[in-house]
Amino acid sequence: MIEFGGWEMPVQFSGILAEHQAVRSKAGLFDLSHMGEIEVSGPGALEVCQELLITDVARVQVGQAQYSVLCYPDGGIIDDIIVYRLAEEHYFLCVNAANIEKDFSWLTDHNRGRATMIDRSDEYALIAVQGPLAGTLLQRLTTLDLTKIRRYWSVQGEVAGVPVLIARTGYTGEDGFELFVAAQRGGEVWSACLDVGSTEGLLPIGLGARDTLRLEAGYLLYGNDIDAQTTPLEAGLQRLIKFDKSIFVGREALLQQQATGIAKQLVGLIMDAPGVPRHGYGLWTKEQVVGAVTSGTQSPTLGVGIAMGYVPPAYVAVGTPLTVDIRGRRVPAHVVARPFYRRG
Amino acid sequence: MEIPKELRYSREHEWVAVDDGIATIGITDFAQEQLGDIVYVELPEVGTAVTKDDKFGVVESVKAVSDVYSPVTGTVVTVNTGLPNSPETVNEEPYGDGWMIRVEMSDAEELNDLMTAAEYEKFIEEAEEE
Numbered sequence: 001m002i003e004f005g006g007w008e009m010p011v012q013f014s015g016i017l018a019e020h021q022a023v024r025s026k027a028g029l030f031d032l033s034h035m036g037e038i039e040v041s042g043p044g045a046l047e048v049c050q051e052l053l054i055t056d057v058a059r060v061q062v063g064q065a066q067y068s069v070l071c072y073p074d075g076g077i078i079d080d081i082i083v084y085r086l087a088e089e090h091y092f093l094c095v096n097a098a099n100i101e102k103d104f105s106w107l108t109d110h111n112r113g114r115a116t117m118i119d120r121s122d123e124y125a126l127i128a129v130q131g132p133l134a135g136t137l138l139q140r141l142t143t144l145d146l147t148k149i150r151r152y153w154s155v156q157g158e159v160a161g162v163p164v165l166i167a168r169t170g171y172t173g174e175d176g177f178e179l180f181v182a183a184q185r186g187g188e189v190w191s192a193c194l195d196v197g198s199t200e201g202l203l204p205i206g207l208g209a210r211d212t213l214r215l216e217a218g219y220l221l222y223g224n225d226i227d228a229q230t231t232p233l234e235a236g237l238q239r240l241i242k243f244d245k246s247i248f249v250g251r252e253a254l255l256q257q258q259a260t261g262i263a264k265q266l267v268g269l270i271m272d273a274p275g276v277p278r279h280g281y282g283l284w285t286k287e288q289v290v291g292a293v294t295s296g297t298q299s300p301t302l303g304v305g306i307a308m309g310y311v312p313p314a315y316v317a318v319g320t321p322l323t324v325d326i327r328g329r330r331v332p333a334h335v336v337a338r339p340f341y342r343r344g
Numbered sequence: 345m346e347i348p349k350e351l352r353y354s355r356e357h358e359w360v361a362v363d364d365g366i367a368t369i370g371i372t373d374f375a376q377e378q379l380g381d382i383v384y385v386e387l388p389e390v391g392t393a394v395t396k397d398d399k400f401g402v403v404e405s406v407k408a409v410s411d412v413y414s415p416v417t418g419t420v421v422t423v424n425t426g427l428p429n430s431p432e433t434v435n436e437e438p439y440g441d442g443w444m445i446r447v448e449m450s451d452a453e454e455l456n457d458l459m460t461a462a463e464y465e466k467f468i469e470e471a472e473e474e
Contacts, residue, residue, distance in 0.1 A: 012407075016380055208406055212406060327402075
């Protein structure tokens with residue numbers, strides 16, 4: 001067990017590789033109850049969200065979800081989040097565990113009485129079922145037709161007789177669902193999922209495989225790949241930014257950065273020789289260090305080392321050769337497009 | 345957990361089997377279990393001089409990097425060259441096909457500094473209690 005955002009969480013249950021493989025080929029069960037949930041509701045909810053998020057929240061329909069980012073005025077990232085619109089004037093923000101207090105303060109400090117904001121993080125457990133069998137297995141526990149829930153949509157319903165918000169979202173690169181459930185009933189849902197899936201290869205998944213899965217899928221991890229010192233433009237999230245929607249915090253800085261150009265950009269790397277790239281390792285050209293790895297691992301699916309890191313724009317073209325300084329040894333790698341893995 | 349009686353053990357969780365002045369070295373069952381799935385192994389070349397308690401190789405699991413230390417002083421005479429291509433062997437057979445190097449010892453007295461199986465068992469029990 002390790003401490004993660006104030007929670008004791010297992011790095012692994014049966015082994016990182018076995019767990020990873022289970023999610024890619026069958027199904028995996030994740031306890032993500034550490035994640036934060038912040039409710040923003042009332043007549044001013046949309047206005048506040050529009051002002052603090054870089055995406056166009058007005059385009060999110062009731063029942064739909066959207067990946068978004070909160071920025072500081074200088075464009076640095078406060079957090080990356082998922083906004084669920086549960087009702088006309090009811091938004092539900094799923095935020096990173098380590099950022100709950102920071103995000104909630106930021107939101108309330110900029111609210112100026114317009115919306116009702118409640119930190120409901122302690123009230124919810126979050127359980128994810130991910131993998132090609134996720135839908136089939138979960139369907140046995142609910143009368144809802146899960147095939148009707150599209151990617152990045154959610155519905156209220158029951159799983160194993162427990163009221164849940166079922167969202168077709170995830171962080172693994174596989175199809176899957178995330179279930180928001182009252183904290184005291186999380187155990188029931190967890191056990192029911194385990195019961196229905198364990199004979200068909202579903203495994204409980206720890207933090208270790210959660211990291212290898214999300215990295216193969218090219219998802220960013222706050223605190224590693226993005227933080228207050230990186231902007232959405234540098235992190236490759238420009239598709240999220242909707243400059244024309246309205247004024248939002250960070251807009252001016254991001255517009256300026258877009259005009260003058262960024263000094264560093266997040267790239268994907270694949271190792272060309274054996275070696276495991278890890279957070280903090282230097283990225284080198286022949287002559288000099290030009291950046292550092294923000295996330296890296298041995299990809300269980302590809303069987304090679306994969307990494308993400310920031311380098312100047314001169315080195316971001318696909319195919320650009322770089323080396324990774326693995327504890328004093330320069331191991332060749334080259335830039336690739338993300339994601340590293342796409343489900344077949 | 346397996347701790348074969350006939351082997352000697354270091355505090356860094358390496359095992360040693362001695363045959364006619366040649367020490368075969370690997371990491372213990374306890375060590376591989378602590379590391380989890382091993383995905384990378386780096387070993388020295390034949391002819392490399394190794395020194396007791398100095399690093400001779402690296403094993404990496406998905407979650408951690410760990411140096412491997414030589415329990416004895418001498419010269420590497422054989423390397424398990426198949427290991428870097430199938431690092432999972434260290435998890436599967438830490439005392440068998442997962443062996444790492446063979447060293448021609450220059451000082452057999454060093455073996456007296458290593459633990460017996462019973463001592464090593466006690467050592468890891470104490471380590472786990474911490």
